[in-house]
Amino acid sequence: MKLGFYPGCSLEGSSREYNESVMAVAAGAGIELEPVPDWNCCGATAAHNMNRELGLSLPARILAKAEAAGMKEIVVPCAACYSRLKVTRHELLEDEELRRRISAIIEYDLRCEPEIINVLQFLDSRVMPAIEGRIKSPFDRRVACYYGCLLVRPHKILKFDRLEDPRSMDEIIRRIGGDPIDWAFKTECCGAGLSVSKTELVGRLSGRILEDARIRGAEAVIVACPMCHSNLDLRRGAIEKAMNRKYDMPAIFITQAVGLAMGIDPAKLGLNRHMVPVKFRERPAGKVPAGPESPAAAGEV
Amino acid sequence: MSTDAHHDKATASLAGAILEQTGVPVDKCYQCGKCSAGCPLAADMDYPPSLILRMLQAGGPELEEKVLRSYTIWVCLTCETCYSRCPMEIDIPVMMDYLRHESLRLGMTSPRAKDIIRFHRSFLDSIKYTGRLYEVGLVVDYKARSMHLLQDVKLAPKMYFKGKLNLIPETIKGLPLIRRIFSRSSKAGGEDAR
Amino acid sequence: MPEFEPRIVAFVCNWCTYAGADLTGTSRIKYSPNVEVIRFPCTGRIDFMLLLKAFAEGADGIIISGCHPNDCHYTSGNFHARRRWILFRGLLDFMGIDVERVQFSWVSAAEGAKWADVVNTTVEAVRKLGPYENFRKIDRAGAV
Amino acid sequence: MSRIGVFICHCGENIGATVDCEKVAAAAAKIPGVVHSVDYKYMCSDPGQNMIKEAIREKNLTGVVVGACSPRMHEPTFRRACEEAGLNPFLCEMANIREHCSWVHEKGDPTTEKAIDLVRVIVEKVRRNKPLVPIKVPVTKTALVLGGGIAGIQAALDIANAGHKVIMVERSPSIGGHMSQLSETFPTLDCSQCILTPRMVEVARHANITLHTYSEIESIEGFIGNFKVKIRKKARSIDMKACTGCGLCSQKCPTRKIPSEFDAGLGTRPAIYVPFPQAVPNKPVIDRLNCTYYLKGKCRLCEKVCPTQAIRFDQEDEIVEADIGAVVLATGFEIKHGDFFPEYGFGKFKDVIDGMQFERLASASGPTLGEIRRPSDGKKPETVVFIACAGSRDPAKGIEYCSKICCMYTAKHAMLYRHKVHGGNAYIFYMDIRAGGKMYEEFVRRAIEEDGVKYVRGRVSRVYEREGKLIVQGADTLLGAQPVEIEADMVVLATAAVANDGAEELAQKMHVSYDAHKFFAEAHPKLKPVETNTAGIFLAGACQAPKDIPESVAQASGAASKVGALFSQDELTREPVIAVVNRSAPPLYSTCVGCFLCQAACPYQAIEREEIRTRDGKLIKTVAKVNPGLCQGCGTCVAVCRTKAIDLQGFSNEQVFAEVMALLDRSEPDAGI
Numbered sequence A: 001m002k003l004g005f006y007p008g009c010s011l012e013g014s015s016r017e018y019n020e021s022v023m024a025v026a027a028g029a030g031i032e033l034e035p036v037p038d039w040n041c042c043g044a045t046a047a048h049n050m051n052r053e054l055g056l057s058l059p060a061r062i063l064a065k066a067e068a069a070g071m072k073e074i075v076v077p078c079a080a081c082y083s084r085l086k087v088t089r090h091e092l093l094e095d096e097e098l099r100r101r102i103s104a105i106i107e108y109d110l111r112c113e114p115e116i117i118n119v120l121q122f123l124d125s126r127v128m129p130a131i132e133g134r135i136k137s138p139f140d141r142r143v144a145c146y147y148g149c150l151l152v153r154p155h156k157i158l159k160f161d162r163l164e165d166p167r168s169m170d171e172i173i174r175r176i177g178g179d180p181i182d183w184a185f186k187t188e189c190c191g192a193g194l195s196v197s198k199t200e201l202v203g204r205l206s207g208r209i210l211e212d213a214r215i216r217g218a219e220a221v222i223v224a225c226p227m228c229h230s231n232l233d234l235r236r237g238a239i240e241k242a243m244n245r246k247y248d249m250p251a252i253f254i255t256q257a258v259g260l261a262m263g264i265d266p267a268k269l270g271l272n273r274h275m276v277p278v279k280f281r282e283r284p285a286g287k288v289p290a291g292p293e294s295p296a297a298a299g300e301v
Numbered sequence B: 001m002s003t004d005a006h007h008d009k010a011t012a013s014l015a016g017a018i019l020e021q022t023g024v025p026v027d028k029c030y031q032c033g034k035c036s037a038g039c040p041l042a043a044d045m046d047y048p049p050s051l052i053l054r055m056l057q058a059g060g061p062e063l064e065e066k067v068l069r070s071y072t073i074w075v076c077l078t079c080e081t082c083y084s085r086c087p088m089e090i091d092i093p094v095m096m097d098y099l100r101h102e103s104l105r106l107g108m109t110s111p112r113a114k115d116i117i118r119f120h121r122s123f124l125d126s127i128k129y130t131g132r133l134y135e136v137g138l139v140v141d142y143k144a145r146s147m148h149l150l151q152d153v154k155l156a157p158k159m160y161f162k163g164k165l166n167l168i169p170e171t172i173k174g175l176p177l178i179r180r181i182f183s184r185s186s187k188a189g190g191e192d193a194r
Numbered sequence C: 001m002p003e004f005e006p007r008i009v010a011f012v013c014n015w016c017t018y019a020g021a022d023l024t025g026t027s028r029i030k031y032s033p034n035v036e037v038i039r040f041p042c043t044g045r046i047d048f049m050l051l052l053k054a055f056a057e058g059a060d061g062i063i064i065s066g067c068h069p070n071d072c073h074y075t076s077g078n079f080h081a082r083r084r085w086i087l088f089r090g091l092l093d094f095m096g097i098d099v100e101r102v103q104f105s106w107v108s109a110a111e112g113a114k115w116a117d118v119v120n121t122t123v124e125a126v127r128k129l130g131p132y133e134n135f136r137k138i139d140r141a142g143a144v
Numbered sequence D: 001m002s003r004i005g006v007f008i009c010h011c012g013e014n015i016g017a018t019v020d021c022e023k024v025a026a027a028a029a030k031i032p033g034v035v036h037s038v039d040y041k042y043m044c045s046d047p048g049q050n051m052i053k054e055a056i057r058e059k060n061l062t063g064v065v066v067g068a069c070s071p072r073m074h075e076p077t078f079r080r081a082c083e084e085a086g087l088n089p090f091l092c093e094m095a096n097i098r099e100h101c102s103w104v105h106e107k108g109d110p111t112t113e114k115a116i117d118l119v120r121v122i123v124e125k126v127r128r129n130k131p132l133v134p135i136k137v138p139v140t141k142t143a144l145v146l147g148g149g150i151a152g153i154q155a156a157l158d159i160a161n162a163g164h165k166v167i168m169v170e171r172s173p174s175i176g177g178h179m180s181q182l183s184e185t186f187p188t189l190d191c192s193q194c195i196l197t198p199r200m201v202e203v204a205r206h207a208n209i210t211l212h213t214y215s216e217i218e219s220i221e222g223f224i225g226n227f228k229v230k231i232r233k234k235a236r237s238i239d240m241k242a243c244t245g246c247g248l249c250s251q252k253c254p255t256r257k258i259p260s261e262f263d264a265g266l267g268t269r270p271a272i273y274v275p276f277p278q279a280v281p282n283k284p285v286i287d288r289l290n291c292t293y294y295l296k297g298k299c300r301l302c303e304k305v306c307p308t309q310a311i312r313f314d315q316e317d318e319i320v321e322a323d324i325g326a327v328v329l330a331t332g333f334e335i336k337h338g339d340f341f342p343e344y345g346f347g348k349f350k351d352v353i354d355g356m357q358f359e360r361l362a363s364a365s366g367p368t369l370g371e372i373r374r375p376s377d378g379k380k381p382e383t384v385v386f387i388a389c390a391g392s393r394d395p396a397k398g399i400e401y402c403s404k405i406c407c408m409y410t411a412k413h414a415m416l417y418r419h420k421v422h423g424g425n426a427y428i429f430y431m432d433i434r435a436g437g438k439m440y441e442e443f444v445r446r447a448i449e450e451d452g453v454k455y456v457r458g459r460v461s462r463v464y465e466r467e468g469k470l471i472v473q474g475a476d477t478l479l480g481a482q483p484v485e486i487e488a489d490m491v492v493l494a495t496a497a498v499a500n501d502g503a504e505e506l507a508q509k510m511h512v513s514y515d516a517h518k519f520f521a522e523a524h525p526k527l528k529p530v531e532t533n534t535a536g537i538f539l540a541g542a543c544q545a546p547k548d549i550p551e552s553v554a555q556a557s558g559a560a561s562k563v564g565a566l567f568s569q570d571e572l573t574r575e576p577v578i579a580v581v582n583r584s585a586p587p588l589y590s591t592c593v594g595c596f597l598c599q600a601a602c603p604y605q606a607i608e609r610e611e612i613r614t615r616d617g618k619l620i621k622t623v624a625k626v627n628p629g630l631c632q633g634c635g636t637c638v639a640v641c642r643t644k645a646i647d648l649q650g651f652s653n654e655q656v657f658a659e660v661m662a663l664l665d666r667s668e669p670d671a672g673i
Ligand SMILES: Cc1cc2nc3c(=O)[nH]c(=O)nc-3n(C[C@H](O)[C@H](O)[C@H](O)COP(=O)(O)OP(=O)(O)OC[C@H]3O[C@@H](n4cnc5c(N)ncnc54)[C@H](O)[C@@H]3O)c2cc1C
Pocket: D146, D147, D148, D149, D150, D151, D152, D169, D170, D171, D172, D174, D175, D176, D177, D178, D179, D182, D184, D185, D186, D187, D215, D216, D217, D330, D331, D332, D333, D334, D335, D355, D356, D359, D405, D409, D412, D500, D502, D506, D540, D541, D542, D543, D547, D548, D549, D550, D552
């Protein structure tokens, strides 16, 4: 199986481990991910905040590149990129005049053919069926599945999962043997693009998320977006300052969790790259899973 | 009173322009406040989202200028919480985008939003020069612009050692087109994207 | 030559416009005498062949008036009339009849002044259009 | 040959000052067929009417035209006069030369000319009038009341007390409806059951009322005064005659964990149960979907303990047929629950409840015996947040309308809570307080001023749970939309009032219209609020729109009085302005081609299909047939019929075409015709 793939800038840089884990999991499931040729940045928050045409044209060029390469579906692991591409596609399909204008800007008559698939859809529909029965070391952990804003909103456009209290990531965690907690901050905002410019705000917003996960006894927060990850991981200092307490709970990408369950070497999943060490609590006796490559073995890498 | 002016010239109002340019009907808002109640940034805003809508409804040059000069429009993160819960389905994030563009165009940006805007500029510049985000360049550029020279100094080396920073920017082949997209968009869109 | 006095037939419903026209009288609001009213139970009853007949017999203009939408005494007769009128208007147009000679309006039992207004504006409009000879010619030629 | 009499009235100066009445009478005299034409100062006066009567007798008139005021004014007067003189009243018509002529135009020739036109038109019409006989339909003086809530109860009692028979059909095992579940009622805070139960008992005891509970309407046919209904009495599995209502069966039934409908899911009940202690009838029913015997074939414990052998496991549904003359629909409403409020965690957090659940908590007969205890752990909540407009006034959720009752019951709930839990904090998040009603605003003010309920103007965005507390994220729009977060122990949603389930199917079965939200539609929003557009079917209570008890009762009494008026006669008399489908000799039988465009157009379902058969039963053709009981005479069918097979009596095609022609024909009548 071959699928189009748009990594986005973060996965090539600060969230390299996300890329590594997506690739490792895909390979493990026998799926080939083919990057969109010569892709560019989607413009993230900055572009649409500053300039409407730019905010549409940058994602449109990505769509154009994929369309020209004959890609029918593009897997987009970054929730922010996913949102930009989905929204752009939606707007252009809704408004023919706009589609023509943007097509002129990007010098390509875009038909918006490629479908955009987020990481949860990718895991659910492609990876999980392929690895069913091959869970080597169940990811037997109590975790908080954190979806963030952009995976489910605006529901009117994305039409993905339930708007409040989504379930798809929880379902994947359950299928790899995990125990997703019921919590209240699944889709609360982490502070997103204000990471650099308003770090203290991010500290507070992300702090509330970690705090709720902590109260409910999560051992880790599972994420599906590099932006969420960097706010919850990289910005741990700001969080601890805002909340006035320490948090040792790691933030792990969903693909890393799936990879661990598949028995992929933690280093290949980039688990060593996190700022907050991926270290799990000792389990009470009798709760240790059978697998030799228990994620506990990942320890601090 | 500031509200009188636009009543007979509804189309010239900012609310009228929003409707025309984005299709977002400001008048439909019945001020329930659900958006402000759920907005994660409301506490940090000078005017919570429902208040922005009220100011636009009342209209008039004074209130409209206050909206365009607000910090709110820059601190809004497009998290879409408001839109997804608004009983009147008012697309506040799209409206915010438009207000930001207008604010830039008219040079009315809030002084409190300087850093946010600088960061966006650095971000776009990075794309413009390489086609992709060059994170190191972005941070360096932003620091220079914002003069927050010491911010994150402890983080960077750690990131580097974790393999999270690319020191050499990657440049895409289609860069000339990206440049053209930038220049065309700056002509058509709100902000001079340079 | 004296000014052209158009002859206008008004088809009105019993419950709203007829009563509204009564009120115009009770309020002594004057209007042009060029209009004569034929009473129907409901605008839904109005068969559009009647319009053709009226034109053929020498009407220069026609007013059809009934209850406001949703106020129909018979719940929905006026909607039926509207719907049929839309179809019929196409037919009239196709036959080369000036559709602006047919005025559709809503006048409630309380709108005495509005009735006078509807009559006066229609009379003026038709006066401008001039006498309606066309249709009679078509009619005589056996087209209808 | 017609012999028409024309009578032109001066109406004192009213007509005479503007219109030359003499000239009009003279012109009318020249119209062929007019054998008598006079003018007189006051036609409606006794001498005036006598002139008409005399002329009818002396000149043997076959038609009368009175040129005077509006027919809306005096048509009945002149028709009666004609009838008294032996002329069929429908052969008399009026030409309106006052409201439509003398009062609205200046004195002068054109005005007199117009008066002549108007008279000529009516003469041509009358020439074609047919003697008509008012329609008489017999009336079955039994009313069907559908739904046994307060509205149905009130309507049934009013009709029964007026001396008519009533059949009440209630879907659930007991009558009482929502009101029986309420604790105390605004604006007086009187105990709901105390005022309701005596009426429930009265219904059961009333000699004129036959009660079918646990029953539904299977089908209904016919028309005003003459409906036939089939009622399905669902199998209760109890012999109602044998059962004494001792309650032993319920006490012994081992299947006890079924959520109680009456307690809005906050309590439980056994499989054989009486919904609540004051139920009418106070006899149990077996819930077959939950009874062990029906599910697994074993148990029958109730049968063993029943002292009167009243249990009937093999009982089947029974169909009862009845003839009735009128229907009162009083099937009530429902409130929204389920996963309609994901942002408020309804259904997810035990302590987020709806208004009806709060009623049960506050009710002395409820699961907590009237103490406010939260469902999760039975603790007394120290802070309760009430959220108004939950789902109402929310186009995004598909409900634009205001549910009308919730502002008031929320104020009541907060008040009751403050009375019952001393020191408790009650917050109400609201958008507007809609308290239009007698003593309503005062009631809300009392909640605020005397009972210290804190109203916060703003819609709540979200409710989530944290360490046993419910965090309510709201905003205070009166404080610049500042976010407000309240840690509550319990949250009560004033959820939207919606149409009952099955309302749409019922409406279709009954041929009444319903609105976009499936509430039944009244015939006119102002002037016919209890009628439906189907004659003989009336509305009462919250099935028409959300309503509180006073309004439901008022409408129920209104519906009952409509039924009473209908039943006051043995026969219904109606103006014969109705449609008829023509019939002709074989082999045509009728020009109707059976397209049934008319049937689709008729707003009153008055058009039926009729099969024309040969003597040996072979179908020749199917044609339209108008049911005179249902036809209201709008004429819509006539306008759509392409073959002109259907016509409206009193406004026939022949008549109206003649009117149009007469109106425009100003040529001097040719004496030769
Ligand atoms: C939480 C809450 C609190 C309230 N508090 C107050 C208050 O304090 N004061 C006040 O004035 N009002 C109050 N109300 C409003 C009050 O409940 C209603 O006004 C009243 O119940 C309406 O009566 P009804 O008979 O029209 O409908 P219902 O009470 O709904 O009765 C309808 C009956 O019809 C039956 N039925 C339904 N469908 C069928 C069918 N197809 N065939 C046969 N039977 C059928 C039902 O089983 C039911 O018994 C409150 C409402 C709520 C939700």
